[in-house]
Structures are given as structure tokens and as C-alpha cells.
Amino acid sequence: MIASVPPADESAGTEQLRLIRPDDWHLHLRDNELLAAVLPATARCFARAIVMPNLKPPVTTVAAAAAYREWILAALPASSDFQPLMTLYLTEATPVGEIEAAVHSGFVHGIKYYPAGATTNSENGVRDIRRVYPVLAAMEKHGLPLLLHGEVTDPEVDIFDREAVFIERILTPVLADFPGLKVVLEHITTAEAADFVRGHSQRLAATITVHHLLHNRNALFQGGIRPHHYCLPVLKRERHRQALVAAATSGAPEFFLGTDSAPHPRGQKESACGCAGIYSAPAAIELYAEVFAAANALDRLEAFASRNGPRFYGLPENTDHIRLVRRPWTMPESLNLAGDRLVPLRAGESVAWSCLPDPD
Ligand SMILES: NC(=O)N[C@@H](CC(=O)O)C(=O)O
Ligand SMILES: [Zn+2]
Numbered sequence: 001m002i003a004s005v006p007p008a009d010e011s012a013g014t015e016q017l018r019l020i021r022p023d024d025w026h027l028h029l030r031d032n033e034l035l036a037a038v039l040p041a042t043a044r045c046f047a048r049a050i051v052m053p054n055l056k057p058p059v060t061t062v063a064a065a066a067a068y069r070e071w072i073l074a075a076l077p078a079s080s081d082f083q084p085l086m087t088l089y090l091t092e093a094t095p096v097g098e099i100e101a102a103v104h105s106g107f108v109h110g111i112k113y114y115p116a117g118a119t120t121n122s123e124n125g126v127r128d129i130r131r132v133y134p135v136l137a138a139m140e141k142h143g144l145p146l147l148l149h150g151e152v153t154d155p156e157v158d159i160f161d162r163e164a165v166f167i168e169r170i171l172t173p174v175l176a177d178f179p180g181l182k183v184v185l186e187h188i189t190t191a192e193a194a195d196f197v198r199g200h201s202q203r204l205a206a207t208i209t210v211h212h213l214l215h216n217r218n219a220l221f222q223g224g225i226r227p228h229h230y231c232l233p234v235l236k237r238e239r240h241r242q243a244l245v246a247a248a249t250s251g252a253p254e255f256f257l258g259t260d261s262a263p264h265p266r267g268q269k270e271s272a273c274g275c276a277g278i279y280s281a282p283a284a285i286e287l288y289a290e291v292f293a294a295a296n297a298l299d300r301l302e303a304f305a306s307r308n309g310p311r312f313y314g315l316p317e318n319t320d321h322i323r324l325v326r327r328p329w330t331m332p333e334s335l336n337l338a339g340d341r342l343v344p345l346r347a348g349e350s351v352a353w354s355c356l357p358d359p360d
């Protein structure tokens with residue numbers, strides 16, 4: 001929880017923004033102590049979140065997603081009406097019948113594709129996309145979106161090119177073979193990805209994280225190695241960051257907010273082989289506001305954060321609001337986690353905006 005948000009200041013002149021309450025269309029909530037530690041940070045501002053299924057073991061069935069959903073609901077603060085939107089982890093053994101069950105469940109909103117070995121807990125992911133073609137056909141038929149971690153794992157491909165090569169080798173053929181399939185290219189990191197998504201906007205969308213909007217790859221090596229800025233897909237060069245800011249702040253409906261907030265205990269980040277993932281939830285909407293303010297596009301933040309996502313997923317917009325006030329506060333150096341600590345994005349530094357509930 002954020003202890004350091006100052007009390008509301010009604011003084012004239014403080015810049016304020018009222019937004020339809022936003023949603024997070026790409027989130028890692030984890031389980032056990034981590035779930036309890038991180039859930040309030042998201043629920044304080046976001047109404048809903050697409051919850052990623054890369055637990056150990058992965059959430060591969062509707063029954064497992066139902067149990068995980070109950071677990072999340074039970075871990076919420078009593079006053080919260082936050083809604084987890086569940087996903088299933090696609091494996092080469094996922095039966096077509098699971099897709100029908102997912103559609104009928106009413107709480108599964110997408111199927112997550114991890115190329116095996118591409119990222120955290122992706123060992124059970126897909127090695128050969130052709131093996132899941134019958135499942136993709138069922139998703140196309142039922143209108144259930146495919147959510148992609150869009151990086152190839154071919155060790156011959158440079159890590160900075162893995163997203164662009166994924167678009168060429170996997171995404172392009174999948175879109176051609178399943179012309180009615182709805183697809184989200186998750187956490188895009190390159191100008192090429194933004195251009196590609198723009199060119200297929202009827203049925204292809206993309207989430208954009210706040211860390212890819214704020215930072216380029218220099219942030220990984222600022223005065224020394226910075227494990228808390230390591231995530232996948234890895235941060236790219238400045239021209240890509242600028243292209244992502246242009247896409248997010250354009251208001252175009254195919255781009256929407258997905259934090260990819262991905263907490264790992266400090267001990268697993270500050271390590272000789274540290275985990276990939278940036279924990280951004282404690283200041284997510286506030287940091288997006290910084291990005292939009294810097295681009296002179298605060299009037300487009302509501303489209304990106306609150307309207308484009310529900311429209312793509314076929315869900316209603318939220319009816320309540322939040323208030324963002326330009327009032328700085330300091331993010332703690334680290335946050336509580338049973339037996340360890342969590343180091344959030346912007347640790348020990350100032351965040352320009354504060355998020356408050358709207359009184360209405
Ligand atoms: N983004 C990351 O760097 N890590 C994510 C997995 C993912 O979204 O690829 C995680 O679960 O830790
Ligand atoms: Zn991913």
C-alpha cells in the first residue's frame with residue numbers, strides 16, 4: 001500500500017484530471033504471500049485486470065482459473081469491488097473442449113500464448129504453433145481473444161530483435177490462417193510492432209506498459225547494472241520508446257493500458273541470474289499520467305486507460321471515476337513482502353501524480 005500519498009489539497013491551481021476508472025489489461029498477481037502483498041496496489045485504482053496465468057503450475061484449465069479467481073477475491077480488501085478477469089495458459093495439450101468451457105464460464109476472457117522458454121514460467125508453453133491450430137480455430141469461432149507474448153526463442157535471434165521476428169514468423173501467418181481471430185500483442189516494445197498493430201486494427205490490438213513508455217535500454221545500465229529495470233521483452237532504444245509514446249497517446253482504439261506489473265521478491269531480482277519483471281502496480285496509473293502529461297496528451301489518457309480495452313474485449317466501460325492530481329510523493333525504497341521485500345518501479349524517487357477516489 002502507498003502510505004505516502006498526501007491528503008487531498010483543494011487549493012486552486014493544482015492540476016487535476018477526472019477519468020473513468022481504468023482497467024489493467026495485462027497483470028501478474030502471482031499466488032501465496034506475493035498475491036496478498038501486491039493485490040491492494042492494483043485494486044486501489046484499477047477496476048478490473050486481465051490476470052496472467054503463468055503460475056507454478058500454470059493455470060491451464062477453467063477449473064484452475066475458477067479456483068485462482070476465488071483466491072484473488074478472498075485476498076481483496078473487504079471494501080474493494082475489483083474484478084479479476086481470468087485467462088488460461090495455452091499448452092500443446094490444451095483440449096478444444098477447454099475453449100468451449102472457457103467461453104461458457106463467463107469469467108475467462110482470453111487464452112495466453114507463451115512461446116516455450118520465452119519468459120517467466122513459460123516452460124509449459126507452445127513449441128510449435130501448428131499443434132495448437134485446432135484450439136485457435138475454436139477461439140476464432142467463439143470470439144475468445146488470443147493474448148501473445150510476442151517473442152521468438154530461437155537462440156540465433158538477437159534478444160533485441162525477438163519481437164520483430166515473432167511478428168514475421170508467427171503473428172503474420174496466424175492472422176492469415178485465422179482471419180476472424182481476435183489477438184492482443186502484449187507489452188509491445190518496438191516501432192515495428194506499433195506500426196504492425198496499426199495496420200490490422202480491426203482485430204489486432206496491443207497493450208503498452210508504463211516502463212516501456214518511460215525508459216529506453218540505457219535504464220538497464222545507468223551507472224551499473226540495474227536488475228529492477230530488467231523485464232521481457234527487454235527495454236529497447238530511444239526511437240522505439242518514442243514510437244510507443246506516439247501510439248499510446250494517439251487515442252487510437254487498438255492501443256490500451258496493460259502494466260505487465262510482474263513482481264519478484266528482491267532476492268530473486270538482485271541475483272547473478274535475476275528474474276525478468278518490473279513491479280509497477282504501486283504507481284502505475286500515476287506514471288502513465290506522467291507520460292501523457294509529458295506528451296501534452298492528458299486528454300487522451302482516458303481512451304487509453306479506460307475505453308479502448310473494454311471495447312476490444314466486448315465489456316462495458318466502468319461507471320465510476322478516479323481523480324489524478326498533480327501532487328508529488330515519494331515511492332518507498334522497497335515494500336513489504338513476507339520473508340523478503342519488493343522493489344517497485346521508481347523506488348526511492350518522486351512520482352508526480354497522486355491517484356484519489358472520485359467523490360461521486
Ligand atoms: N514481463 C516480464 O518480464 N515478466 C513476466 C512475464 C511476461 O509477461 O513475459 C513475469 O511473469 O514475471
Ligand atoms: Zn510476456
Ligand SMILES: [Zn+2]
Nearest residue numbers: 028052260262
Ligand atoms: Zn506479463
